[in-house]
Amino acid sequence: MRIGIVGCGLVGKRRALVARDAGDSVQVAADIDVTRAQLVAAECGSEWAADWRDVIERDDVDAVVVATVNKVLAPVTMAAVGRGKHVLCEKPLGCNPAESQLMVDAARAAGVVLKTGFNHRHHPAVWKAHVLCAQGAIGEPMFARAIYGHGGRAGYDKEWRGNPELAGGGEMLDQGVHVIDLCRWFLGEVTEAIGLTVRWHWDIAPLEDNGFAILRTAEGRVASLHTSWTQWKNRFSFEVFGREGYVAVEGLGGSYGLERLTWGRRKPEGGPPDLQTFEFEGPDTSWRDEWAEFCAAVREHRAPLADGHDGLQAVRIVHAIYESSQAGRMVHLR
Numbered sequence: 001m002r003i004g005i006v007g008c009g010l011v012g013k014r015r016a017l018v019a020r021d022a023g024d025s026v027q028v029a030a031d032i033d034v035t036r037a038q039l040v041a042a043e044c045g046s047e048w049a050a051d052w053r054d055v056i057e058r059d060d061v062d063a064v065v066v067a068t069v070n071k072v073l074a075p076v077t078m079a080a081v082g083r084g085k086h087v088l089c090e091k092p093l094g095c096n097p098a099e100s101q102l103m104v105d106a107a108r109a110a111g112v113v114l115k116t117g118f119n120h121r122h123h124p125a126v127w128k129a130h131v132l133c134a135q136g137a138i139g140e141p142m143f144a145r146a147i148y149g150h151g152g153r154a155g156y157d158k159e160w161r162g163n164p165e166l167a168g169g170g171e172m173l174d175q176g177v178h179v180i181d182l183c184r185w186f187l188g189e190v191t192e193a194i195g196l197t198v199r200w201h202w203d204i205a206p207l208e209d210n211g212f213a214i215l216r217t218a219e220g221r222v223a224s225l226h227t228s229w230t231q232w233k234n235r236f237s238f239e240v241f242g243r244e245g246y247v248a249v250e251g252l253g254g255s256y257g258l259e260r261l262t263w264g265r266r267k268p269e270g271g272p273p274d275l276q277t278f279e280f281e282g283p284d285t286s287w288r289d290e291w292a293e294f295c296a297a298v299r300e301h302r303a304p305l306a307d308g309h310d311g312l313q314a315v316r317i318v319h320a321i322y323e324s325s326q327a328g329r330m331v332h333l334r
């Protein structure tokens with residue numbers, strides 16, 4: 001495909017290089033910081049622009065990667081699908097359910113692919129865990145637990161994620177949306193949420209630096225999660241327990257530690273389960289594999305894994321948690 005990149009920060013640059021390495025043609029890279037746009041363009045052999053409109057108005061762009069601050073995700077995506085472009089929009093899709101719904105509706109009306117950037121589904125340990133669950137390796141799923149957090153860096157609260165206007169939400173919308181998506185993927189559609197969001201350390205009011213939540217599906221399955229900007233030592237942990245065993249993913253590689261999957265099988269007689277461990281060393285392949293899924297969906301004229309609807313539902317859950325924290329009660333998702 002012929003690709004346009006809007007937003008050339010860390011994620012946008014990664015997306016551009018993955019597309020290039022996959023054999024796709026990056027036609028243009030845009031960023032309000034022209035130095036970043038020029039650097040990505042130089043690495044991909046493309047043109048560069050300072051205005052995102054110069055990307056979506058081009059006839060030689062088939063698909064657009066939108067990797068901007070949260071505030072701009074919706075307007076860029078809406079304009080791109082309006083021009084008949086396929087879009088991979090970084091999480092969380094929109095800042096709120098209303099604009100996320102508009103994005104989904106616009107893509108459907110235009111007949112183009114809209115994918116939400118949920119690369120965590122493609123981490124090899126998470127992927128294998130989902131395959132095991134789908135094969136019945138742990139029996140009927142009962143509950144999930146998740147922890148995801150980091151400690152930030154000096155001045156983190158002064159960056160765009162600490163700006164309410166640009167971010168649209170705090171840590172629950174930032175990292176929390178990833179584990180919320182995984183909970184839906186493993187357990188099913190969430191119908192109820194209760195949560196608490198707090199700000200303990202970072203100067204980002206009214207945003208939160210920690211979020212806690214319990215989610216419940218229509219089948220009665222439950223997920224509990226904690227996402228944090230005060231984890232200090234980066235951590236990712238995701239566990240799913242079924243009637244016959246469990247899967248547990250620890251680490252995401254890099255600063256989050258070796259990515260490891262443990263599969264526990266309950267013995268009929270009880271006692272410690274039989275354990276099998278899988279370790280995944282080497283570079284992070286989730287971005288490459290997610291890009292391959294996006295391109296395949298475009299070629300095959302189908303919805304991708306983690307499509308716009310998945311992004312919308314995750315954002316709806318995040319905002320149900322926000323509502324619950326303010327109201328002090330369980331929120332039913334409508």
